[in-house]
Amino acid sequence: MINLFDTAQNKIVPFETRKPNEVSMYICGPTVYGPPHLGHGRFALSFDILRRYLEYSGFKVIHVSNITDIDDKIIQRANQENKLTSEIASFFEAKWFEDMEKLNVLRPTFNPHATEYIDSMIDLINQLFNLDIAYAIDDGIYLEVAKVKNYGSLSNQDLESLKSGARVDVNPYKRSPMDFTLWKHSKPGEPAWSSPFGMGRPGWHTECVVMSLQLLGEGFDLHGGAQDLIFPHHENELAQAKALSKRFANHWVHCGWVTVAGEKMSKSLDNYTTLDELLSAHDARSFRLLVLQSHYRSPLEITKETLKTADVAVARLDSAFRRFKDSIDLDTLESDMGNIRQDYLKEFQTAMNNDLDTPRAMSLVFEIVTRSNALADIANDVHKMKLATDEFKAALFICKVLGLDLKDTSNDLDQNTMNLIAKRDAARISKDFKLADQIRDELSELGWVVEDTSSGTRVHK
RNA sequence: GGCGGCGUGGUCGAGUGGUUUAGGCAGGGGCCUGCAAAGCCUCGUACGGCGGUUCGAUUCCGCCCGCCGCCUCCA
Numbered sequence: 251m252i253n254l255f256d257t258a259q260n261k262i263v264p265f266e267t268r269k270p271n272e273v274s275m276y277i278c279g280p281t282v283y284g285p286p287h288l289g290h291g292r293f294a295l296s297f298d299i300l301r302r303y304l305e306y307s308g309f310k311v312i313h314v315s316n317i318t319d320i321d322d323k324i325i326q327r328a329n330q331e332n333k334l335t336s337e338i339a340s341f342f343e344a345k346w347f348e349d350m351e352k353l354n355v356l357r358p359t360f361n362p363h364a365t366e367y368i369d370s371m372i373d374l375i376n377q378l379f380n381l382d383i384a385y386a387i388d389d390g391i392y393l394e395v396a397k398v399k400n401y402g403s404l405s406n407q408d409l410e411s412l413k414s415g416a417r418v419d420v421n422p423y424k425r426s427p428m429d430f431t432l433w434k435h436s437k438p439g440e441p442a443w444s445s446p447f448g449m450g451r452p453g454w455h456t457e458c459v460v461m462s463l464q465l466l467g468e469g470f471d472l473h474g475g476a477q478d479l480i481f482p483h484h485e486n487e488l489a490q491a492k493a494l495s496k497r498f499a500n501h502w503v504h505c506g507w508v509t510v511a512g513e514k515m516s517k518s519l520d521n522y523t524t525l526d527e528l529l530s531a532h533d534a535r536s537f538r539l540l541v542l543q544s545h546y547r548s549p550l551e552i553t554k555e556t557l558k559t560a561d562v563a564v565a566r567l568d569s570a571f572r573r574f575k576d577s578i579d580l581d582t583l584e585s586d587m588g589n590i591r592q593d594y595l596k597e598f599q600t601a602m603n604n605d606l607d608t609p610r611a612m613s614l615v616f617e618i619v620t621r622s623n624a625l626a627d628i629a630n631d632v633h634k635m636k637l638a639t640d641e642f643k644a645a646l647f648i649c650k651v652l653g654l655d656l657k658d659t660s661n662d663l664d665q666n667t668m669n670l671i672a673k674r675d676a677a678r679i680s681k682d683f684k685l686a687d688q689i690r691d692e693l694s695e696l697g698w699v700v701e702d703t704s705s706g707t708r709v710h711k
Numbered sequence: 712g713g714c715g716g717c718g719u720g721g722u723c724g725a726g727u728g729g730u731u732u733a734g735g736c737a738g739g740g741g742c743c744u745g746c747a748a749a750g751c752c753u754c755g756u757a758c759g760g761c762g763g764u765u766c767g768a769u770u771c772c773g774c775c776c777g778c779c780g781c782c783u784c785c786a
Contacts, residue, residue: 323784406714414712417782543723545725556724556736620750627751
């Protein structure tokens, strides 16, 4: 049984699903108005790891993640660049998926766009309006939060304390500062859809209720996002569902954010690093490893230094992979789980079932790697080597489940490199170490790391 | 003001009421090696402060200090 922290209950609880072998999950996706940064990356990696683990655990996962392709910031950027909002949105959506692919983040089963669901959103707002839960003022339609039972239950705040903390509202006509926009009337030149309330566009909080309920149905299993979405976004989604007496998500999962010098990474603080910048200097797997080595609900500090240490750690895993891969059937590794050391799999599951304790899972991986290397070091026959390999298979398998693919970078030798290797081996056999060292220097200048093995010189990047 | 989180060894970062340790990285010593690299072995004995509960607390409770977040858009 998988146990997960549920934001609504504020504790770790067994993760129950509607159907025994299926998980329906809705993860709030990006607003595509700029290049994704490390915060987006962390969030995407966290939920990718959750999804992969659910699939490993035998669930069919229906993963819905939206693309918000109409919103104030997109309009603003379109105006600045003198482009259509749709151009801005499709450009940054493409960028998003390009980066996600580099991070080895699985594509969602469905990624609905807000603009494809405008009619359904209008319909929902209309229902709220007819129930007298929504009201109209000069600039749009608002949901009256006071009419929703237990508003604030998800974020554990009561309405009174929310009100007292609310900042001065620009719109004095709202009945409460906490009331939120369902529909915004358009200003001249802005993209607009016609509705019974006039031309305009839906507010952000409506799209996710509509799309999650439409694609996954009432009482779907899991709703996720980063912690900054708990309030107001998820609270407001929930408020709309409650107002319409619809069962909403059964389980809420929120991940922590990336920090910079202790402060939250965000566009408004202008302290962000884009995924592009990270990926140009580091292996994408190093980022995933850092995410895995911290808990998904904790803040995660990512610096050049921590990335560098992660690069080294990934190299250690790759190095073990090179050592053992030839005696492992990589094609059947995943399908033939019975072939993996069951004691290690059990430890892995125990860790993961405890609110996704990926740090423990990774420490297990490194422990296994050390042990397989140690066994291989003293192995003097085929049988002992097989034991070492069997150990390593477990580590490789766990990495695979977590989306961390180990690689052999010693392939793709060009003719020149192969010649140098042959020359060096000849030099070493004739004990011409001066020449051998000289060739080693040449190889390292070409970017190769040189290792001497029982089968001669081996190189990898 | 309300709600919430955090403070761990050189560093990043888990975790736990007590006998044996997270793990990664960095560092010291050793083995291996022609020298390296990789790998292995080994060492460092940490839990913000003050009280309380307990046979025993880093782990539970209270207070204090410091940092951070949400209450407006934010992954």
